[in-house]
Amino acid sequence: MEFRRISHLPPYVFAEVNALKLEARRAGEDIIDLGFGNPDIPSSPDVVEKLVEAVRNPRNHRYSQSRGLPNLRRAIADRYARRFGVYLDPETEAITTIGAKEGLSHMLWTLVQPGDVALVPEPSYPIHIYAPVLAGAEVRRIPLSGDADGFFEAMEQAFLDSWPRPRVIITSFPHNPTTVCVDLSFWERMVAFAKQHDTFIVHDFAYADVAFDGYVPPSILEVPGAKDVAVELYTLTKGHSMAGWRVGFVVGNKDVVGALAKLKSYLDYGTFQPIQIASIIALNEGDEYVGEVNDVYLGRRDALIDGLARVGWEIEKPKGTMFVWAKLPEGYESMGSLEFAKRLIPEAKVAVSPGVGFGQHGEGYVRFALVENEERIRQAVRGIRSFLEAG
Numbered sequence: 001m002e003f004r005r006i007s008h009l010p011p012y013v014f015a016e017v018n019a020l021k022l023e024a025r026r027a028g029e030d031i032i033d034l035g036f037g038n039p040d041i042p043s044s045p046d047v048v049e050k051l052v053e054a055v056r057n058p059r060n061h062r063y064s065q066s067r068g069l070p071n072l073r074r075a076i077a078d079r080y081a082r083r084f085g086v087y088l089d090p091e092t093e094a095i096t097t098i099g100a101k102e103g104l105s106h107m108l109w110t111l112v113q114p115g116d117v118a119l120v121p122e123p124s125y126p127i128h129i130y131a132p133v134l135a136g137a138e139v140r141r142i143p144l145s146g147d148a149d150g151f152f153e154a155m156e157q158a159f160l161d162s163w164p165r166p167r168v169i170i171t172s173f174p175h176n177p178t179t180v181c182v183d184l185s186f187w188e189r190m191v192a193f194a195k196q197h198d199t200f201i202v203h204d205f206a207y208a209d210v211a212f213d214g215y216v217p218p219s220i221l222e223v224p225g226a227k228d229v230a231v232e233l234y235t236l237t238k239g240h241s242m243a244g245w246r247v248g249f250v251v252g253n254k255d256v257v258g259a260l261a262k263l264k265s266y267l268d269y270g271t272f273q274p275i276q277i278a279s280i281i282a283l284n285e286g287d288e289y290v291g292e293v294n295d296v297y298l299g300r301r302d303a304l305i306d307g308l309a310r311v312g313w314e315i316e317k318p319k320g321t322m323f324v325w326a327k328l329p330e331g332y333e334s335m336g337s338l339e340f341a342k343r344l345i346p347e348a349k350v351a352v353s354p355g356v357g358f359g360q361h362g363e364g365y366v367r368f369a370l371v372e373n374e375e376r377i378r379q380a381v382r383g384i385r386s387f388l389e390a391g
């Protein structure tokens with residue numbers, strides 16, 4: 001049988017590194033896994049308690065609402081008001097999704113179709129490329145290698161060179177994997193551009209709450225009038241360390257929120273209600289916990305980057321995300337990121353993601369996910385040091 005919608009999806013590039021990791025672990029090796037960005041920090045005990053309480057109530061065992069409970073939508077609106085000074089109508093400008101990934105994928109079904117073009121930064125989190133692809137659209141990749149200004153210029157050029165004109169531009173800052181961060185003036189330029197050229201911006205704000213050194217990631221919706229041309233995805237996965245719970249939101253433009261609500265009313269009945277109820281606690285009372293999560297990632301970031309600097313591998317400290325995006329060390333550039341990542345497993349006992357797995361523009365880099373504790377990260381640094389010293 002032919003599976004035409006998915007047959008052109010490329011094989012998962014991380015599979016090779018994963019296979020080596022599993023093989024080494026089966027042979028009894030202790031591999032420190034900084035590859036997959038799967039948060040390891042336990043969710044807030046208050047949120048877990050609320051889940052347990054809610055799950056005991058049989059009323060919560062029935063189908064829920066596919067848009068999300070009204071109180072949960074109110075909680076996301078309150079959080080946006082508190083955190084960003086952005087006022088959302090919880091009825092029309094916010095919808096709950098089964099994580100940002102599901103929200104993004106299905107939203108793209110409503111935004112594009114065959115014949116349409118989407119602009120997507122690259123390297124990229126894979127679904128940013130494949131959500132428009134799965135919706136049948138053509139994707140033009142915008143190289144993201146330096147800072148936000150360079151990205152804006154490349155985006156502008158790609159837009160003006162494209163025909164038909166791109167219907168959507170997918171963005172995500174703080175960015176996975178490159179850790180590029182932006183300030184509000186970037187969003188002002190993006191919103192003005194979208195208005196001038198009659199296009200639409202989807203901003204995946206997965207790392208809204210993971211930032212360091214005084215940097216506060218801005219929401220695109222802080223720009224006056226942004227709701228005319230943009231929606232934003234917010235998720236509890238990273239900042240609230242609730243990856244497995246699958247709770248996210250699409251907020252902003254009410255036509256797009258309405259279109260997604262209509263599509264989702266055909267597809268699902270929403271997240272299990274006890275999870276939604278517990279998520280209200282996370283949004284309303286979780287600010288201190290989010291600060292604690294940030295402190296953990298900050299300690300790990302510094303342990304990794306300071307440790308690698310001592311062995312001669314200099315990497316700039318990211319201001320956001322739970323990743324470190326590192327240029328291959330001097331002398332290893334020609335090896336390529338996949339080969340480098342494959343060698344780190346047996347020789348350093350460390351798994352990382354090869355940059356090329358995030359697209360051709362990611363070649364020459366590897367990504368460390370800060371998902372093991374500081375002691376294990378220091379152990380990883382020792383392993384990498386032996387690998388580099390052995391040459």
Ligand SMILES: Cc1ncc(COP(=O)(O)O)c(C=O)c1O
Nearest residue numbers: 099100101125176206235237248
């Ligand atoms: C940019 C980005 N968007 C979305 C996600 C996934 O979010 P969720 O768990 O809410 O689907 C991730 C997770 O790594 C991510 O890096």
